[in-house]
Amino acid sequence: MNKMKLWVFCLAFGVSACGFEPLYVQRDTSSSWYFGGQTDTSTVSEMAKIKVEPIADRFGQMVRNSLLDLLTPKGVPHDPIYRLKTKLVSRHVVQQAMRRDITATSERVSYKVAYSLWQGERELVSGDSVAYVSYDIMANPYSTTMAQKKTEADAAKIVANDIALRLGAYFHSQKVRSGGL
Numbered sequence: 001m002n003k004m005k006l007w008v009f010c011l012a013f014g015v016s017a018c019g020f021e022p023l024y025v026q027r028d029t030s031s032s033w034y035f036g037g038q039t040d041t042s043t044v045s046e047m048a049k050i051k052v053e054p055i056a057d058r059f060g061q062m063v064r065n066s067l068l069d070l071l072t073p074k075g076v077p078h079d080p081i082y083r084l085k086t087k088l089v090s091r092h093v094v095q096q097a098m099r100r101d102i103t104a105t106s107e108r109v110s111y112k113v114a115y116s117l118w119q120g121e122r123e124l125v126s127g128d129s130v131a132y133v134s135y136d137i138m139a140n141p142y143s144t145t146m147a148q149k150k151t152e153a154d155a156a157k158i159v160a161n162d163i164a165l166r167l168g169a170y171f172h173s174q175k176v177r178s179g180g181l
Contacts, residue, residue, distance in 0.1 A: 047171060048072050066161070069160075070160055082119050083117070094107065105137055108134040
């Protein structure tokens, strides 16, 4: 057995011992092994019942569009059960890598977005998602503007992926609690 195979075996054994539980795979039997060729679509089905509320400003629109792609890829639900509210809490810019003339060569931007999932008048889960991105400040202003726009789009995707993953974990935990697995 070469070193790579041994490393993969140890990694797989370590992950199985840590309580790792996949979100989208259904346990077929009571054994400790999960995958039996069947996928569980109940978490995806629940996530598809979420209506993503409109979000203010351009960054919010990008987050919402990414959330729609992740949560409801087949289109907006006709009779949504859940409502997802998100709001940009803060956008903080820090200049980095200062030159001798005290101008920055790059900027790091952090976005903090609050989210909450509602069912009727009851809040089910809420939290914050944070994305850190950076870009270089170049001599050409157009290049710098395009870099800013690219990092803003990247941050929106990072936030949306984080929120979708947390919602998937929430729905999966509810299924486990109800005895679905």
